Amino acid sequence: MSFLTLTNASFAYPNGYKAVDRVNMSFNKGESVAIVGQNGAGKTTTVKMMNGLLKPSEGDVVIDGWNTRDYTTAQISRKVGYVFQNPDDQIFHNDVYSEIEFGPRKLGLPEEQVKANVMKAAELAGVVPFLKDNPYNLPYSMRKFVTIASVIAMDSSVIILDEPTAGQDLPAMERLANLIETLNQEGKTIITITHDMEFVVNNFHRVIVMANRQVIADDDKRAIFWNLDVLERAMLKQPHISRLGYSLGIGHNILAIPELADELAKHK
Numbered sequence: 447m448s449f450l451t452l453t454n455a456s457f458a459y460p461n462g463y464k465a466v467d468r469v470n471m472s473f474n475k476g477e478s479v480a481i482v483g484q485n486g487a488g489k490t491t492t493v494k495m496m497n498g499l500l501k502p503s504e505g506d507v508v509i510d511g512w513n514t515r516d517y518t519t520a521q522i523s524r525k526v527g528y529v530f531q532n533p534d535d536q537i538f539h540n541d542v543y544s545e546i547e548f549g550p551r552k553l554g555l556p557e558e559q560v561k562a563n564v565m566k567a568a569e570l571a572g573v574v575p576f577l578k579d580n581p582y583n584l585p586y587s588m589r590k591f592v593t594i595a596s597v598i599a600m601d602s603s604v605i606i607l608d609e610p611t612a613g614q615d616l617p618a619m620e621r622l623a624n625l626i627e628t629l630n631q632e633g634k635t636i637i638t639i640t641h642d643m644e645f646v647v648n649n650f651h652r653v654i655v656m657a658n659r660q661v662i663a664d665d666d667k668r669a670i671f672w673n674l675d676v677l678e679r680a681m682l683k684q685p686h687i688s689r690l691g692y693s694l695g696i697g698h699n700i701l702a703i704p705e706l707a708d709e710l711a712k713h714k
């Protein structure tokens with residue numbers, strides 16, 4: 447049985463706008479999944495239903511046997527952590543250490559465990575040198591890692607990263623890749639929302655495509671990035687290497703540079 451399941455889940459905002467319409471998706475432990483689609487497709491609304499920040503107007507969201515209707519967001523955050531798109535919507539402490547320790551402390555973990563969780567999360571996110579700093583004295587890109595650390599410190603089974611690559615440089619992208627791999631290896635499910643198809647190719651296995659408030663495809667990344675009909679419907683582009691292969695008329699399933707090199711060698 448899946449760890450997290452959305453069944454015909456819809457959500458309408460208080461102004462009546464239906465942002466998500468009968469979405470079905472499910473996730474197992476240890477998966478890495480990217481949710482992609484145009485702005486306004488309903489991605490953020492969907493993931494906010496996964497950690498109880500929003501409760502479905504219709505349908506169900508069930509996490510590890512818990513229907514989110516029956517639990518508070520604080521209770522659900524033990525199982526599913528959500529890193530906000532904008533770190534400034536999440537940060538509310540005056541120093542990085544306090545920001546990261548807030549979650550595990552709220553869980554009532556023993557003091558030693560809180561410390562261990564904070565240090566592990568801070569190391570993975572690369573924020574150890576800034577633990578005493580005020581988060582608002584750090585650049586935006588580093589504030590994002592502070593919020594990632596504060597969710598990792600909760601040790602939830604599922605971690606959702608909403609647009610983690612926005613404004614990040616190469617070392618930061620490497621740090622992100624490393625933390626995703628480490629958490630996946632620990633059996634955690636990592637779900638991201640992103641517009642960065644290279645980030646998807648390099649770090650995720652499965653891709654869910656949303657368009658116009660619904661899921662239009664859910665498959666292995668290779669199948670998605672070579673389904674040109676789905677990409678067109680969602681107004682998405684293939685990753686660079688796939689596009690190059692496509693325009694050269696070779697390798698109708700390639701995603702990575704070594705695969706393109708192999709194909710080119712065959713055509714010499």
Ligand SMILES: Nc1ncnc2c1ncn2[C@@H]1O[C@H](COP(=O)(O)OP(=O)(O)OP(=O)(O)O)[C@@H](O)[C@H]1O
Nearest residue numbers: 459460461463465484485486487488489490491492
């Ligand atoms: N609080 C709100 N009240 C009313 N409508 C909202 C609210 N928040 C979002 N919406 C609308 O719901 C739709 C879906 O928004 P959502 O943020 O889920 O999309 P998204 O796919 O995540 O897009 P983005 O990539 O821009 O974050 C958008 O049209 C948005 O304007």
